[in-house]
Amino acid sequence: MSGEGAVGREVPGAEPRRYGHGVLAAFAAGILRAAGVPPDHASVTAERLVEADLRGRTGHGLIRIPLYVRRIEAGSVNLRPRVSVVSEGPTSALVDGDNGLGQVVMTTAASIAIDKAEAMGMAWVGTVNSNHAGAAGIYPAMAARRGLVSIYMAVGNANSMPPWGGNEKLLSTNPIAIAVPAGDDPPFQLDIATTVASHGTIKVAAQAGEQMPVGWVIDADGEPITDPGRAHDGFLMPIGGYKGAGLNIAIGLLAGVLNGAAFGRSVVDQNAELASPTNTGQAMFVMRPGLFRPDGSGAAVAEHLAELRHSGSNRAGPLRLPGDEAGRLEVENLANGIAVPPALVEELNATARRLKTGQLLA
């Protein structure tokens, strides 16, 4: 779909070019280092961002780098954070991110949750004073690689939706991601915002010069907004009306308020308030799937997913379940490189030039 807003941004003949995963990660880390991020934190952050691009979650990949750099330059991110566990039990921890980059904080939190779950059966780890940590699904993917079930929830970084029936934007896209291992098969991996569209998806549409479908954003009179440049003037719509709006609040309480992180009026719009720390909250629950059935559940999960994929009639191929397309893209992108739209290449190169990294995407 190419809308009216696209014309001015189209570069004739410009096809997305493909870059190796390692090339992009090194390039991204170079930009972050040039912005002052220590090498280890730059590598972790770049790796998490490229993981999102690898899996097709391009709204939470390299497209975020220019914003991260602007926030770093505005002084709102702590480049030398002391990421530490401030309260701990056998199966729980609260990680204070000390306002470090979100990927650094959440990678630490996810690792702690995974280690505790392996030792104790399950664990819940929350974060406080964190920042935007990228695609929700990348943290459950870490647990799934270790054969663990997990649920990740986060408070989004800009309020864009009122509570159901209201008209003040106090809720964000609050995503939930769930991974369930499926034995020798790829895991089931759900990664959804509780709004119909996420900020990332809207960014991707804006950069591609596309219009948004009706149903993503409405204005104060309930009329659809389809220009992504005007998305911020309207309200995002929750999935399933009051149901998704309620689930969104539940996530805000569990990932934000339980940890002392921002929710409601205390949420900082990371795009508009560049100089303000966000106090983002996240939560990750991890569990060994073999706690219940003595023989484990991997094979049974795999069988049930296959049953769903091959169900019904009159179709060309298997149905796509959550995570299937991301998994397929990951394999394809690892083999052939990740396609990066020309407008994003240009924007990233402009950032790299300005920061004098000495590295550009060809």
Next chain:
Amino acid sequence: MSGEGAVGREVPGAEPRRYGHGVLAAFAAGILRAAGVPPDHASVTAERLVEADLRGRTGHGLIRIPLYVRRIEAGSVNLRPRVSVVSEGPTSALVDGDNGLGQVVMTTAASIAIDKAEAMGMAWVGTVNSNHAGAAGIYPAMAARRGLVSIYMAVGNANSMPPWGGNEKLLSTNPIAIAVPAGDDPPFQLDIATTVASHGTIKVAAQAGEQMPVGWVIDADGEPITDPGRAHDGFLMPIGGYKGAGLNIAIGLLAGVLNGAAFGRSVVDQNAELASPTNTGQAMFVMRPGLFRPDGSGAAVAEHLAELRHSGSNRAGPLRLPGDEAGRLEVENLANGIAVPPALVEELNATARRLKTGQLLA
């Protein structure tokens, strides 16, 4: 909304009559005992059913009794189950319901989860060989009364939706309920099916002689079905399209497959297959909310909920958040009695007469 199907069922001048909570619970327990349920199990089941009615979840209240009796009479429910923990860790348990009534099995599972969470900080308890356990929200309500956070998930008892893009009904309404204590204020309590409408909601519409709104059920051609009597011919719609359909599968894996309970083709339609045990699965996660912030989170949750309720402008009163209406109804119904529609009174009395309980609703 009163649709065309209502005319034949309307009883002129018949207003719902109100009955005390204790009267209804005793009446329901009497029917169950007359059907052969031991007194303790009859009491627990009746209490859980009336709790649903008290909170306005009438689709999972007394309206279910005639079906339960039919299933008992068809021999598909074990009236003398040995409900037992078949695998256990410090923070986990699998409860084998031995095909007992779902409320009995889930009340046991919820109690174990609550006790373990109080002792260990958190716990996840699953069920296998359970049955329909009523309104999802009544189990988190048990945990909330003890000041605990909880998440309940269940595999529904009739497949009514295909996986996204498919046309074979392999998914049920798979509900999720979440409660978060709010200090001295009533807790936040979400209780949603992951379909736009639940079987219970459709039952209520059918008994009231009402039509269903467009968007609840579609036929194989994607056209809306609005006659609740024809709901079974169509597909329920998931909340948020592929997102809700994915969340529905996640719940099926976590509440069903992890426990060795039914999911997909192994789900038994409890209405159509009266003589078949359902092997229903449920899961309940319970956690102490004070694991993270040293001062606990109750007051902060209460403040944030108040902020949401009183947000925005131009409204007559506070916004209703998930659980607010249920909480209001509970207070009102405890004080004034529970309104039971005449058609349901008649159906319950017919069941009571047939079983010769000696008790009828006036």
